[in-house]
Amino acid sequence: MESTGKRFIGIDLSKRTYEAVAMTAETQTITRWNGKLDPRGLKCLMDKLNPGDIVALEAGTASFKIAKEMQSKPGVRVVVLNAANLAIIHAFLKKTDKEDALKLARLIQKYSPEELPVVPIPTDQEMERRALVAHETRFRQDRVRLINRLHAVFLRAGFPDHTKRQLGISDSREKLIIAELEGFNLVEAMNLHHMIVEYETILADLDKQINDTVVACGKDAEILLSIPGFGIKTTMAVLAYAGDMRRFENPAQLVNYIGFSLRLYASRNIERSGSITKRGNPQVRWLLIQSAWCMVQSKAPNPLKDRFEAMLKRGKAKSVAIVALARKLLELVYILLTRQEQYRFIDPDLYAIKLRRAGFAFVGAGSC
Incomplete structure (x- = not known):
């Protein structure tokens, strides 16, 4: 990521103030400043940013709003990082705002965004x-x-x-x-x-x-409601937290973003998977698991339900199998929304009832 003229800026946000550290790509000169998160303080922060700057923020309550303002400045690139997955920050013995800002600056200097736990900035x-x-x-x-x-x-x-x-x-x-x-x-x-x-x-x-x-949301919501077990709240949570599927290159990225990816443990020739990472929003995961339970408890035939029963026959615990099914539902969400197709195994009568109860009979099928 290094090039002439670039600065790597790490900003640590608290409730009322911020601490910023800027490092130049060539001379490694460190510049520090701080301020308040009121309108005047934010204006001063924006004035200090130059074209070519790369800014890193920790994901938090005010991070996304500030990141959007920074992105509006020409030539400034902003990345929001999930600090919970950065041991150098949350597990470090010396933890101060100045130290965290410096660590953020060094991280974006050393690593590309693809190597860091970047959180997409929502609309x-x-x-x-x-x-x-x-x-x-x-x-x-x-x-x-x-x-x-x-x-x-x-x-x-x-x-x-x-x-x-x-x-x-x-x-x-x-x-x-x-x-x-x-x-x-x-x-x-x-x-x-x-x-x-x-x-x-x-x-x-x-x-x-x-x-x-x-x-x-029109068609996107209709597609999600075609998935057995999906109701209004699950559909809303997926649309709110996953958003536009174009930000993900494949289903695995969406699964990782929501926190359903399995931890991998490797040592020499031994590799094994552990529990899910739980990186993303817990409410979305909980709703997807509830949707999976609704699906397997339904009497309607379904390939995903058959998959769940096959896992039980292989000796998987119900709690493990239902999480695996919820992960498969999330992969299905990506495929259906990307292709703009409804789930092909849905019962047409049940689907029509679900849409009428939601009120889709009075709304056109526009895109979300």
Whole structure:
């Protein structure tokens, strides 16, 4: 990557400030500066960038927004790195903002982007979709925590027979609270019930927003929904976090990006694979695994379901086989979206029902 006139700039971001280190390709001169991440501080940062500079940032909350602003400056190249996969940063004993910025600068000087864990910079549309998926996930997880707390109240009051599934249903939940609890247990349970109802109202609104967003994606969403086990939320998560398939050269790159690639251990003549890397977004992996479970539990015949059953016959554990099937689903996503084809083994009647429920009957099949 070295050439005359280039600078290799590493920038470490915190919540309010940044630390930057610039190294010249010829003289190895190191220049440091820092500033705030407010509009004035960012303008000063942009003014210091020159055509030919190569900038490295750690992936984080503000990284993508700042990276886009830097990319708008002519001649500046920006790479966003996943620091969790850079042991030189996360496992180093001396960890300061200045040291991390220097390490980033040295990394992009020594290695090409193909050799580094580069995170693709999402578009504004993808950022909005990711924010929506993350927002819904947080509210859903908080609702589960509240139900767990309510279940603990019933256990404390001496009612161990009520399941969390029962307490997740609004009508039966309120009746059980009023009929069986008293004193402070009743007060606490009713407070939790009202909080759960508020969360359910918000989640219903978020589900509608997700559904409308998926429908607006047109043909890409229709293709993903043709895959058995795929629902609105899985489709939304894949479109939000994988995005445009043209950024990946093959299915293996997409699998690695989402975190389904297997770790490889090699020593002399011995090679073996380990667990998956879990590099990408955990919500996407969880939804793909849930989709895989839906597929294998379906009565409809499917080659992928047959593949799962064959793995079980060979002695694979269900937990291992289902992750392998989820990885295969992700490879299928790449193939179908790249070819713009629907899954050929889908039941036409079930597929039509799925599209009607989502609202595709009223939307043209435009591209996302």
